[in-house]
Amino acid sequence: MTGRSRSAAPALLCLAFTLSACGNLSNRFETASPTSTAAPAKPNRTVMTQTPATEREHERILSSYGGAYDDPRLEALIGKTVDRLVAASDRPDQAYKVTILNSGAVNAFALPTGQLYVTRGLIALASDTSELSSVLSHEMAHVLAKHASIREDQARQAAVVTRVVTDMSNDPDLTALALAKTKLTMASFSRQQEFEADGIGVGIAARAHFDPYGAARFLTAMERNAALKVGKSSFDPRAQDFLSSHPATPERVANAQASARQYTAPEDGERDRETYLAAIDNIVYGEDPSEGFVRGRRFLHPKLGFTFTAPDTFTLDNTAQAVIGVREGGNQAMRFDVVRVPAEQTLSDYLNSGWMENIDKASTEEVTINGFPAASAVAHGDQWQFRVYALRFGSDVYRFIFASKQKTTESERNARETIASFRRLTLEEIQAARPLRIKVITAQPGDTVESLSHRMAGIDHPVERFRVLNGLDSHGQIKARDRVKIVVD
Numbered sequence: 001m002t003g004r005s006r007s008a009a010p011a012l013l014c015l016a017f018t019l020s021a022c023g024n025l026s027n028r029f030e031t032a033s034p035t036s037t038a039a040p041a042k043p044n045r046t047v048m049t050q051t052p053a054t055e056r057e058h059e060r061i062l063s064s065y066g067g068a069y070d071d072p073r074l075e076a077l078i079g080k081t082v083d084r085l086v087a088a089s090d091r092p093d094q095a096y097k098v099t100i101l102n103s104g105a106v107n108a109f110a111l112p113t114g115q116l117y118v119t120r121g122l123i124a125l126a127s128d129t130s131e132l133s134s135v136l137s138h139e140m141a142h143v144l145a146k147h148a149s150i151r152e153d154q155a156r157q158a159a160v161v162t163r164v165v166t167d168m169s170n171d172p173d174l175t176a177l178a179l180a181k182t183k184l185t186m187a188s189f190s191r192q193q194e195f196e197a198d199g200i201g202v203g204i205a206a207r208a209h210f211d212p213y214g215a216a217r218f219l220t221a222m223e224r225n226a227a228l229k230v231g232k233s234s235f236d237p238r239a240q241d242f243l244s245s246h247p248a249t250p251e252r253v254a255n256a257q258a259s260a261r262q263y264t265a266p267e268d269g270e271r272d273r274e275t276y277l278a279a280i281d282n283i284v285y286g287e288d289p290s291e292g293f294v295r296g297r298r299f300l301h302p303k304l305g306f307t308f309t310a311p312d313t314f315t316l317d318n319t320a321q322a323v324i325g326v327r328e329g330g331n332q333a334m335r336f337d338v339v340r341v342p343a344e345q346t347l348s349d350y351l352n353s354g355w356m357e358n359i360d361k362a363s364t365e366e367v368t369i370n371g372f373p374a375a376s377a378v379a380h381g382d383q384w385q386f387r388v389y390a391l392r393f394g395s396d397v398y399r400f401i402f403a404s405k406q407k408t409t410e411s412e413r414n415a416r417e418t419i420a421s422f423r424r425l426t427l428e429e430i431q432a433a434r435p436l437r438i439k440v441i442t443a444q445p446g447d448t449v450e451s452l453s454h455r456m457a458g459i460d461h462p463v464e465r466f467r468v469l470n471g472l473d474s475h476g477q478i479k480a481r482d483r484v485k486i487v488v489d
Contacts, residue, residue, distance in 0.1 A: 065102065077129070077276070098116045106125055127273065127469075130272060133208065141197035141198075195255060198259065202256060211271045304393075323336040332402070337399050356379055365377075391419070400418065449467060453466035
């Protein structure tokens with residue numbers, strides 16, 4: 001965890017949670033290293049000469065997405081897949097290096113150097129190698145068509161704009177808005193670039209003898225997966241899925257299907273499902289407990305040994321910068337993060353040290369929360385009212401920032417009850433905290449979508465999620481001896 005000393009002003013809290021320079025809850029976490037069998041050594045891949053800028057971007061990506069996910073079986077599968085795709089591309093001399101990211105988000109992207117990134121969340125969602133190949137060939141296409149280089153140039157320009165806005169403006173709302181717009185612009189390729197990458201990618205996959213319809217199938221799977229998140233606020237760049245930067249409209253799916261028809265009939269391409277399922281068996285699914293995780297309204301951090309529970313009707317999101325909670329309707333929100341506070345500085349002094357504007361110093365009071373020293377204060381903004389707590393737990397200080405459109409009895413009660421729920425985890429709770437994983441099983445006679453989905457643990461919408469994970473539409477059924485994915489703890 002890092003704890004930079006300044007954060008944005010109160011109005012920034014609900015405008016752009018991810019832009020705050022507050023403590024990063026993921027930096028001190030070790031990434032999971034799943035148990036997997038030995039695999040052949042990876043081909044020796046090199047990409048074009050790295051620049052300081054691309055090296056910084058690589059490190060930023062690793063930091064934002066939980067680091068690299070180490071699984072020799074997956075690395076071997078991806079290595080063989082990329083080798084086939086490169087050989088079938090118009091630029092077999094272009095080298096690529098693929099990094100699997102330890103994130104449950106469904107995302108993939110490329111740097112102009114040929115460095116490709118794919119999250120384990122995307123890998124878990126795909127149903128076969130042809131679907132994964134469609135993502136890899138799409139990202140390769142962005143490199144081949146120089147889209148990634150164009151976006152890197154735009155990023156350099158945006159960095160200058162951001163620096164000017166930050167240096168020149170004392171208005172935190174203006175600064176936050178400029179930064180938010182910059183991030184949004186940088187997140188997206190143009191519509192034309194996406195269609196171009198789709199066409200190039202489908203062609204590469206088809207010439208590599210993968211089923212070219214994998215692209216249309218996976219775009220559809222990602223749309224259905226994203227629909228399961230409707231209603232949830234996601235302020236985390238890690239949680240932004242592939243569709244955030246690669247919009248999958250019905251037109252785009254139709255175009256991917258049309259491109260595939262130029263190469264083969266739907267039943268002719270290689271899907272390589274059995275090999276794929278064998279490689280992803282036991283992959284971590286969703287959040288990695290080593291970084292803390294959300295279960296319903298509860299946040300648990302077994303490595304650091306604490307937990308707390310959010311108020312009723314709040315949805316929690318464990319982001320790279322903080323744990324964010326938003327109430328249904330959006331009129332209340334909360335943020336939980338960590339900061340460095342010198343041991344000799346009192347928590348009251350910290351709250352009044354200027355890191356947050358408009359603190360009412362007269363409201364500051366020292367309190368004790370389940371035996372832990374803490375301090376509380378209120379702050380007032382034009383549109384939001386804030387209740388802030390700083391709590392010392394071991395050598396760290398944790399902040400709870402509660403925001404509400406109006407100060408009400410309910411908003412005050414929500415803040416008090418949440419902070420009062422902060423406590424140490426028991427040894428049993430720590431030992432029981434383990435990641436969810438994908439388990440590949442063989443359907444038995446009598447098994448149904450409903451019966452198998454009820455065997456899944458720790459997820460919402462189990463029936464719908466089982467269908468999405470296994471590429472089944474709303475009417476699809478399973479047969480005895482089908483190999484299917486379920487989520488287990």
